[in-house]
Amino acid sequence: MSSIDEFALIRLLNGGKQSATLVTAAGVITGIGDDAAVVEASPGSHLILTCDTMTEHIHFKQVTMRDEDIGYKAMASAVSDIAAMGGVPRFALVALSMPGGTAVERVQAIYEGLYECASRYGIAIVGGDTTAILGELTLTVTVIGETEQGKAKLRSTAQPGDAVFATGYLGRSAAGLDFLLGQNVPSGEWTVFPEQTEALVQAHCRPEPQIEAGQVLQRSGVCRALNDVSDGLASEMWEIAEASGVGIDLIEERIPIADELAAFARTQGKDPLDYILYGGEDYQLVGTVPAGNAIELQMKFKEAGLALHVIGYVHAEGQGVRMVQNNGYIVPLAKHGYNHFSGADGKGGV
Amino acid sequence: MSSIDEFALIRLLNGGKQSATLVTAAGVITGIGDDAAVVEASPGSHLILTCDTMTEHIHFKQVTMRDEDIGYKAMASAVSDIAAMGGVPRFALVALSMPGGTAVERVQAIYEGLYECASRYGIAIVGGDTTAILGELTLTVTVIGETEQGKAKLRSTAQPGDAVFATGYLGRSAAGLDFLLGQNVPSGEWTVFPEQTEALVQAHCRPEPQIEAGQVLQRSGVCRALNDVSDGLASEMWEIAEASGVGIDLIEERIPIADELAAFARTQGKDPLDYILYGGEDYQLVGTVPAGNAIELQMKFKEAGLALHVIGYVHAEGQGVRMVQNNGYIVPLAKHGYNHFSGADGKGGV
Known part of the structure; x- marks a missing residue:
């Protein structure tokens, strides 16, 4: 040049x-x-x-x-x-x-x-x-x-009694990355991937920021805290919990798992939740809404042709972020899990 | 970290x-x-x-x-x-x-x-x-x-009959850079420089964007085109000339030369104009004003405690950017002269 x-x-x-x-x-x-x-x-x-x-x-x-x-x-x-x-x-x-x-x-x-x-x-x-x-x-x-004016959504405004929501599937971007790193083929030589893998690659390479969902949430008047999933669900939940001074319990059985993620995780001998909690770069929105308004909000999302999943609840401070597992145990969730290549996601500390 | x-x-x-x-x-x-x-x-x-x-x-x-x-x-x-x-x-x-x-x-x-x-x-x-x-x-x-609204100053609005102005001394940043490269001492080991050299180092390391001058120009209602000197006077004049579809003649004897620049250029066996025309990073403003309004504008600058130098005139298109030299010759000015380290100033083409 x-x-x-x-x-x-x-x-x-x-x-x-x-x-x-x-x-x-x-x-x-x-x-x-x-x-x-x-x-x-x-x-x-x-x-x-x-x-x-x-x-x-x-x-x-x-x-x-x-x-x-x-x-x-x-x-x-x-x-x-x-x-x-x-x-x-x-x-x-x-x-x-x-x-x-x-x-x-x-x-x-x-x-x-x-x-x-x-x-x-x-x-x-x-x-x-x-x-x-x-x-x-x-x-x-x-x-x-x-x-x-005055309508911006913050991560510091969650309150005990709120329900925690996510606007779509998580973990697919990290699974796509795992697939691509495992394949190790220069992108100029990529051919057509099997349909389910293609969806994961697409999630990694062409994420869809949720502007429309953010607008529905803002206009609803009931959304309290809001974050986007750039660093994995666990990290985002910790951000809301710490900024708002609350505790959060996620409910494992409520967390939606995309078919293609489940299928790929199986081939890797991994739990899809690993990708969801610690994967990042899905750019879905997660946030909180007073529990009593959750169904009303889900209706508004449905009208807009969008999905909204209630995946947990906000509690008073003191217990951090936890997972209510399908086996009934309640376990604390670490902020960060494994990281991708280079030993870090490139954010912050080097 | x-x-x-x-x-x-x-x-x-x-x-x-x-x-x-x-x-x-x-x-x-x-x-x-x-x-x-x-x-x-x-x-x-x-x-x-x-x-x-x-x-x-x-x-x-x-x-x-x-x-x-x-x-x-x-x-x-x-x-x-x-x-x-x-x-x-x-x-x-x-x-x-x-x-x-x-x-x-x-x-x-x-x-x-x-x-x-x-x-x-x-x-x-x-x-x-x-x-x-x-x-x-x-x-x-x-x-x-x-x-x-509607008051932003562009580089594309110069007209034949305008005077060309500069808000202060140019070339000092490039001279400071030359001095520092020649000295080749890690900045952690810098000691006090002689007064005149210190002014050049200061011009290079701590340039002063001319927000106040820009405000005086905007409020004056008479400023036509405006640019800041990031790439040297010649390059900025060419930008105004090309964007406005005009020619510009700079007048050598009107271009102010800082004492410290003259003194340093002498030690280097260089013409101070080389630094002024092709040095860059002075962050003074250059622009145009209808010639009949130039003195009025200079008065406004004086009232604000600022300097404004008329250094040339705008002509009809066709002759590019030229210099009316002290010896009476009129010579075309190249857009770019020498570049600093790395063979480029880092802008654009690599």
Whole structure:
């Protein structure tokens, strides 16, 4: 890429990728090409701000993700933070640092994925930065969302007597990762996977941030605490428990297990719950609702064509997060289980 | 840092760094600690969005910047993009990727610099991401600013008949970099530099984004095009010329040269103009104003205790960017001159 200057690269990556209709409807006044972007938020809204970094060999490898997936998932993980606040994503900035010798086709594919995810959620990509790096390809996506004033959903607002819910299947992304690492085939050589495995790979490479579910929860007026599942169910439950000063009991028999997860776990001699509790990157939402409002909330989800599973209950502080097992035993749940490659999920302590 | 988890690290880096007064005054509803931050922009404003990446060995080395400077300058470079739009910075997100074995003290120092710069400009740091990286330390700072609706300053609005201005001395940052590279002493061992050299080092390590000047320009109602000097005067002039479809003549004798730059250039056997035209990272503002309004604008700058230098004129398209030399010759100016270490300034093509 030594023959291409910054402006030419920006044009190549961004030119014609989003329709004028989307860009205008999104509230973009001045997009890519000046010192910064100028955009218009909705009057009376609060802004929701978040960014996420994905870097090669820590968050993805050649055998676990296609280049398009890298872009798609980096955008999706930031969008999921907006969903976890009950907000709507509006604008994104993309910072890409590329090692010397990176093929321009690879960068184009990453941007295709970024734009695919952005367009799916009505997000305008309005700027960013491209730099060289001495190290592995690194992508930071910032997403600016918004919500009605005072309506953002926090993780610190769970109360004893709440029911704990999840918006969908968990553990599938981690199982997909396990499958891909075991297969160990460069993504450029992937062929069609058996149907059930394909669903797991899809869950890992193309997660679906739950913006719509977050909106139903926010509008319902009864959702208390809310989180997205980026680090596994156990970790997210601990976050809510610690931030809210409560204890949580999960009920094993209530936790939904996808058929494809059960089938794959069987082939690995593993318990599907291991993936669910400690896998992460599913980007479903988990949260709490006063127990008396749980059925009402499930009806609202059903009307919207979405699922909501009650998987546990909130208790007074003092007992942390526990699992009521199918065998009747109640056991404490550790915050973190095994980690993926590199000995860490790349977040925090290194 | 293997013994510290993400939440403990976040607390260590961010705890107690900004006063409750600043955070509340800045419009922060929910700051660091949830899935995303919730903030309130000013009613009727447009948002200005930008991000900048700095990565070790490309944008800084151990001999060119102290750890605090890395944080300060990463924030400053994004703030400067807000200044270049005539806006006011409000909120920031920090994404830090750290190689294994990074000392926690180093990360703390980087955050000290980030907070020092943020507090100076009234910016609340409201979130971010910390990850491991296989490669060099990399920092992406996103800044969200705002401006009165329809008042953002672009680079595409220069017109023939405009005067070209600069808000201060240029070339000092590049000279400081040259001095530091020549000295080749790890920043931990820096001692006191002679006064004139100290000013150049300061210009390189602690640049001053011109938010106040940007505000004077915006309020003046007469400023046409605006850019910040991140890549050297020649490059910024070309950006305005190309975006606006005009030609620009700079007048050599009008370009202010700082005494310390002249003195240092002499010791290097270089022309100070080389640093000014092709040095970059001064973060002064350059722009255009109808020639008839230039003196009025200079008066407004004087009242605000700021400098404004008229350094050239805008002509009709067709002649690109030229320099009217002191010897009377008019010569075309190349967009880019020499580059710093790593063969590139790290922007764009790698």
